[in-house]
Structures are given as structure tokens and as C-alpha cells.
């Protein structure tokens with residue numbers, strides 16, 4: 001093989017290698033852009049105001065903080081059952097509630113900024 005053929009082959013293989021690398025890089029960019037668009041869509045969907053109405057048991061009423069502590073059942077798509085405090089839209093909502101009472105309450109807001117907008121006593125099943 002003459003020298004010029006060797007040089008040509010080396011250049012050719014170098015060119016093909018660069019081309020393949022460039023194509024792979026381009027594909028990666030397209031994939032990343034698609035992932036970014038998906039992540040942005042999910043992030044904006046998460047910032048949407050939501051409403052849930054679930055059951056719970058009153059554990060404490062903290063008027064100073066405008067908070068009611070409830071043991072709540074599963075809040076679909078947000079959190080499992082647990083005992084925690086919720087801010088209440090207005091004090092009138094928890095007036096007359098007693099510890100241990102079963103309630104059905106409505107949570108509204110953009111998670112995790114939720115407020116109880118309605119709460120009603122429920123008869124024990």
C-alpha cells in the first residue's frame with residue numbers, strides 16, 4: 001500500500017468516527033430536550049391548585065396558630081394516612097369541635113400550602 005492510500009484511509013476513518021460521534025451527540029441533545037420539556041410540564045402540573053375531601057379524627061385544636069391537628073386518612077396522590085396539623089381558613093370552622101371527633105374535611109391549595117376550607121362532624125361508622 002502506498003503512503004497516500006494509508007493517509008487517505010486514516011483521514012477517512014477519522015472523519016467517519018467524528019461523524020458518528022456528532023450524530024450520537026445530536027441524538028443526546030434531542031433526548032435531553034424532550035426530558036426537560038417533560039420535567040417542566042410535570043413541575044407546572046404540580047403547582048396547580050388542588051382540592052381533597054377526606055376523613056379524619058380531631059386530635060387537637062390550636063386557636064393561637066389557627067391550626068387543627070388531625071389523624072387523616074389517605075390523601076390520594078399527596079400523602080398517606082398520618083397525624084399532622086393543618087392550617088384552617090377561618091376560626092369559625094373549628095369552633096365547637098371536640099377532641100376525638102370524627103370529621104370530614106376539605107383541603108384546598110397548591111401543595112404544600114393547603115388550608116382547611118370546610119370541616120364537618122361525621123357520625124362514627
Ligand SMILES: [Cu+2]
Nearest residue numbers: 079080082084
Ligand atoms: Cu399528612
